[in-house]
Amino acid sequence: MGKSNKLGFWVLTALVVGNMVGSGIFMLPRSLSEAASPAGVISAWLLTGFGVLMTALVFGNLAIRKPNLNGGPQIYAKELFKPGSNASTLSGFMSSWGYWIGNLAGNVAIITTFAGYLSTFFPILTSGAKWFSIGSFTLKVGNGLTFIVCTILLWGTHFIILRGMESAGRLNFAATAAKVAGFFVFIIVGLFAFEKSNMLPMMATRMDEAGHALGLLSQVNNAAVNTLWAFIGVESAVVFASRAKKQTDVKRATILGLFIALAIYMGISTLVMGMLDQNTLIHSDKPLIDAIQTILGPIGGKVLAGIGLISLFGSTIGWVMLSAEVPYQAAKQGLFLPSFLKENKKGLPLFSLLVTNGLGQLFIFSTISKSISGAFDFVIVIATLSYLVPYFISSVYQLKLVITGETYEGNKARITDGIIALLSTVYSIWVIIAGTADLKTFTFGMLLLASGILFYGPLMQKKQAVKKASAKVA
Numbered sequence: 337m338g339k340s341n342k343l344g345f346w347v348l349t350a351l352v353v354g355n356m357v358g359s360g361i362f363m364l365p366r367s368l369s370e371a372a373s374p375a376g377v378i379s380a381w382l383l384t385g386f387g388v389l390m391t392a393l394v395f396g397n398l399a400i401r402k403p404n405l406n407g408g409p410q411i412y413a414k415e416l417f418k419p420g421s422n423a424s425t426l427s428g429f430m431s432s433w434g435y436w437i438g439n440l441a442g443n444v445a446i447i448t449t450f451a452g453y454l455s456t457f458f459p460i461l462t463s464g465a466k467w468f469s470i471g472s473f474t475l476k477v478g479n480g481l482t483f484i485v486c487t488i489l490l491w492g493t494h495f496i497i498l499r500g501m502e503s504a505g506r507l508n509f510a511a512t513a514a515k516v517a518g519f520f521v522f523i524i525v526g527l528f529a530f531e532k533s534n535m536l537p538m539m540a541t542r543m544d545e546a547g548h549a550l551g552l553l554s555q556v557n558n559a560a561v562n563t564l565w566a567f568i569g570v571e572s573a574v575v576f577a578s579r580a581k582k583q584t585d586v587k588r589a590t591i592l593g594l595f596i597a598l599a600i601y602m603g604i605s606t607l608v609m610g611m612l613d614q615n616t617l618i619h620s621d622k623p624l625i626d627a628i629q630t631i632l633g634p635i636g637g638k639v640l641a642g643i644g645l646i647s648l649f650g651s652t653i654g655w656v657m658l659s660a661e662v663p664y665q666a667a668k669q670g671l672f673l674p675s676f677l678k679e680n681k682k683g684l685p686l687f688s689l690l691v692t693n694g695l696g697q698l699f700i701f702s703t704i705s706k707s708i709s710g711a712f713d714f715v716i717v718i719a720t721l722s723y724l725v726p727y728f729i730s731s732v733y734q735l736k737l738v739i740t741g742e743t744y745e746g747n748k749a750r751i752t753d754g755i756i757a758l759l760s761t762v763y764s765i766w767v768i769i770a771g772t773a774d775l776k777t778f779t780f781g782m783l784l785l786a787s788g789i790l791f792y793g794p795l796m797q798k799k800q801a802v803k804k805a806s807a808k809v810a
Contacts, residue, residue, distance in 0.1 A: 370542075
């Protein structure tokens with residue numbers, strides 16, 4: 337791989353921050369207020385922040401102790417079983433598949449949010465006017481135009497990345513720097529408009545789809561999946577470990593990126609709850625813009641929307657890069673079809689990028705029948721649950737290393753890493769249980785995971801063919 341595709345510490349940090357602080361910062365204040373009262377939201381943030389910190393420490397530790405296992409947390413699944421066994425291949429493949437599906441859904445969440453903030457300048461994107469009908473289906477003008485905008489952004493990013501990984505990384509870095517600066521300005525301005533009364537009552541009841549009242553604990557469970565979405569992407573530096581200039585930069589970038597994102601999320605989410613009353617916040621498609629307009633008026637909203645568009649554009653670059661890297665690295669480990677190893681002259685995963693964005697285009701069809709906020713809510717739950725499987729497996733693999741003593745020389749480090757891995761494992765299990773409480777979501781998630789069999793069958797056939805060919809030569 338050429339030097340032009342190697343990533344330094346600050347670019348890796350920008351990927352971590354940029355991928356975490358993507359669509360979530362713009363849409364989560366609304367999603368969280370719908371799921372829980374202010375007390376439930378704050379509790380969910382605290383629990384999620386601690387859980388993700390434990391998971392980030394697991395990622396950073398494994399990147400140092402197992403530098404040969406590149407490509408992301410899903411790669412560790414195959415290491416839980418005997419090397420070369422069917423169980424090893426199956427677990428590695430299914431974990432990689434789930435992680436990839438999560439990335440695809442994550443891309444759509446970011447891209448649809450981009451369209452939502454673009455509507456600040458072009459209100460027609462939210463128009464409910466009829467465009468045309470086919471049978472019983474009616475396409476609204478806003479939905480159709482949103483679909484077109486999302487498609488252009490997806491494939492425009494595709495061709496930017498094809499120009500070179502490092503140049504795309506630098507563009508992501510510039511966008512990340514702009515949004516971090518913009519968000520800190522938002523925090524300063526928001527301090528002057530914060531109204532404590534908007535957060536009262538702190539422990540208000542919320543209702544589920546069946547109309548049942550939810551207590552604080554149930555609200556925290558509901559909000560936990562959404563708050564975890566805010567931190568999805570903390571493993572970005574780990575995914576690009578093979579492209580890092582220094583392996584030590586991977587853990588440093590992961591931890592620094594996490595704390596930068598945590599400061600932004602905690603500051604902005606709390607301020608937005610104090611700037612808008614809960615009813616307005618729950619029904620907002622652009623909560624940050626609606627909040628800033630209460631202070632600075634329409635001009636302030638447009639400035640923030642501009643910063644948001646730059647931010648989301650950078651996040652789209654980072655997530656598309658990440659999404660294409662996952663099956664490419666999995667193929668290197670023998671967990672995906674060899675065709676995903678195809679590169680262009682610049683060493684970029686050409687085939688993986690094409691298939692990833694092609695499947696992402698299918699997810700974008702959700703914008704045709706749903707509102708922008710509806711499409712966002714739909715994909716983030718599916719994406720988050722898809723990520724939790726490799727997160728859980730990474731923690732279990734760290735526990736395996738601690739128990740067997742592999743890569744360890746003293747007991748002190750083993751005890752510390754064991755406690756961290758155990759806490760990370762418990763956290764992952766908790767969010768999985770909370771996220772699958774809804775039968776509809778659980779069923780859809782299982783169907784997405786099961787669809788991986790379409791790829792797994794050809795993978796095993798290819799492996800068997802290679803074994804037969806090797807046996808004949810021998």
